[in-house]
Amino acid sequence: xxxxxxxxxxxxxxxxxxxxxxxxxxxxxxxxxxxxxxxxxxxxxxxxxxxxxxxxxxxxxxxxxxxxxxxxxxxxxxxxxxxxxxxxxxxxxxxxxxxxxxxxxxxxxxxxxxxxxxxxxxxxxxxxxxxxxxxxxxxxxxxxxxxxxxxxxxxxxxxxxxxxxxxxxxxxxxxxxxxxxxxxxxxxxxxxxxxxxxxxxxxxxxxxxxxxxxxxxxxxxxxxxxxxxxxxxxxxxxxxxxxxxxxxxxxxxxxxx
Amino acid sequence: xxxxxxxxxxxxxxxxxxxxxxxxxxxxxxxxxxxxxxxxxxxxxxxxxxxxxxxxxxxxxxxxxxxxxxxxxxxxxxxxxxxxxxxxxxxxxxxxxxxxxxxxxxxxxxxxxxxxxxxxxxxxxxxxxxxxxxxxxxxxxxxxxxxxxxxxxxxxxxxxxxxxxxxxxxxxxxxxxxxxxxxxxxxxxxxxxxxxxxxxxxxxxxxxxxxxxxxxxxxxxxxxxxxxxxxxxxxxxxxxxxxxxxxxxxxxxxxxxxxxxxxxxxxxxxxxxxxxxxxxxxxxxxxxxxxxxxxx
Numbered sequence: 104x105x106x107x108x109x110x111x112x113x114x115x116x117x118x119x120x121x122x123x124x125x126x127x128x129x130x131x132x133x134x135x136x137x138x139x140x141x142x143x144x145x146x147x148x149x150x151x152x153x154x155x156x157x158x159x160x161x162x163x164x165x166x167x168x169x170x171x172x173x174x175x176x177x178x179x180x181x182x183x184x185x186x187x188x189x190x191x192x193x194x195x196x197x198x199x200x201x202x203x204x205x206x207x208x209x210x211x212x213x214x215x216x217x218x219x220x221x222x223x224x225x226x227x228x229x230x231x232x233x234x235x236x237x238x239x240x241x242x243x244x245x246x247x248x249x250x251x252x253x254x255x256x257x258x259x260x261x262x263x264x265x266x267x268x269x270x271x272x273x274x275x276x277x278x279x280x281x282x283x284x285x286x287x288x289x290x291x292x293x294x295x296x297x298x299x300x301x302x303x304x305x306x307x308x309x310x311x312x313x314x315x316x317x318x319x320x321x322x323x324x325x326x327x328x329x330x331x332x333x334x335x336x337x338x339x340x341x342x343x344x345x346x347x348x349x350x351x352x353x354x355x356x357x358x359x360x
Numbered sequence: 361x362x363x364x365x366x367x368x369x370x371x372x373x374x375x376x377x378x379x380x381x382x383x384x385x386x387x388x389x390x391x392x393x394x395x396x397x398x399x400x401x402x403x404x405x406x407x408x409x410x411x412x413x414x415x416x417x418x419x420x421x422x423x424x425x426x427x428x429x430x431x432x433x434x435x436x437x438x439x440x441x442x443x444x445x446x447x448x449x450x451x452x453x454x455x456x457x458x459x460x461x462x463x464x465x466x467x468x469x470x471x472x473x474x475x476x477x478x479x480x481x482x483x484x485x486x487x488x489x490x491x492x493x494x495x496x497x498x499x500x501x502x503x504x505x506x507x508x509x510x511x512x513x514x515x516x517x518x519x520x521x522x523x524x525x526x527x528x529x530x531x532x533x534x535x536x537x538x539x540x541x542x543x544x545x546x547x548x549x550x551x552x553x554x555x556x557x558x559x560x561x562x563x564x565x566x567x568x569x570x571x572x573x574x575x576x577x578x579x580x581x582x583x584x585x586x587x588x589x590x591x592x593x594x595x596x597x598x599x600x601x602x603x604x605x606x607x608x609x610x611x612x613x614x615x616x617x618x619x620x621x622x623x624x625x626x627x628x629x630x631x632x633x634x635x636x637x638x639x640x641x642x643x644x645x646x647x648x649x650x651x652x653x654x655x656x
Contacts, residue, residue, distance in 0.1 A: 183537030197528040216518040
């Protein structure tokens, strides 16, 4: 369970450009929830993910994971229990290393990176099996550099790498935004399969309202640092894209977008 | 013949340094100028130890460790104190100039009549009289190859994978739960350890230490790395580390040729610089670097 309690975050405090992003922001995400977060630019979606992952510090408030306070922990320490896929497909993989090497480093997450051999031969069959599930033919390209793969292929590998070890959360940061519509659809379906199969708690930020409605079991719409819509379970099932689009347009008009 | 021998001797010695530069420049994408100080430091420590009649073999690990310590300091200045990469190296390079003078106590120290790793009773016993001219180059070859294979091995361990990953994509290293700063410090340590080891070999081959040994080391290292990696880009059989070693020998050969064609030995640094410029202009590397630097 993830709890954000009384989060306050200001940008440029004390200057004329002071911007209050979150004021007394609270959010609780139960285990096994698949939360889709939507909202216009600057509404605080990505900042929210960054606060959870420790990429930015909060000015005030607490972040609890299963009851343990992680507010002061460094980003790399938090990431040991978090899988993250980024908008930019090249951020989730190492371009100059092969698919096999990439899978191997992801497989070792949470364990020490010492002087043992980088690739465990006994695990190769398992990596092949995982890659075969993608239906992209990557299982036969183990020795290809990831840098020469397409954006969609890389994002698929990133997804596998992020979910390979046991994690508390999967964080998806607009992970289909840089892909063409068809590839985005494939990656989204793949994401859903992985989330269902691993039953991992997932937070997905997306600009695609349809994905937010179709996938996941909770929907949050952010606006000016507040969750203006927050529906879970049966309530969420009842929502449709048009309804959300209407609310989305309303707030956009207010902002003058 | 003597010229060829000296090209191979020095090329192979500088190759050890170039392997260090390869780690920082190519793998970590960190232009490390510390090299100009850690190379003569290895030489300085070696000259002092040998002049005090210590077993010359022991100078190798000591030089490596001292260089690793210096690399660690550069890393700490960059990672913990958040000084830019180029400036961290310049600070260490400048500081090391004084440190090296302090280690030796004067600007140069000859060790001609002391035994060293290339010239001692054991070596002279193993190599027959007829081969004695080649004993140095053979020993250097063995040491350089051992270093190369150890580095190859390291780069294929889990820790080595992290080193390669951090230069490639820092974000993924954080995502894997690893402190990217620590990985950089480890990389700089290994790199400067190798550079200092190279300085140690150089002092024993030259049989003296001079404070000016370090000037331009980084340029020689970069030139070797760029020659090696761009000439042998297409040759997949060859490990990159082997290309760097060959690059270093080729570079020494170019310099030797230039000197042979009538230039004075005092022109050496100018030749070094101009050759480096030519290599940069000819290689594709320049464009990529300029671009990434401009973005940062």
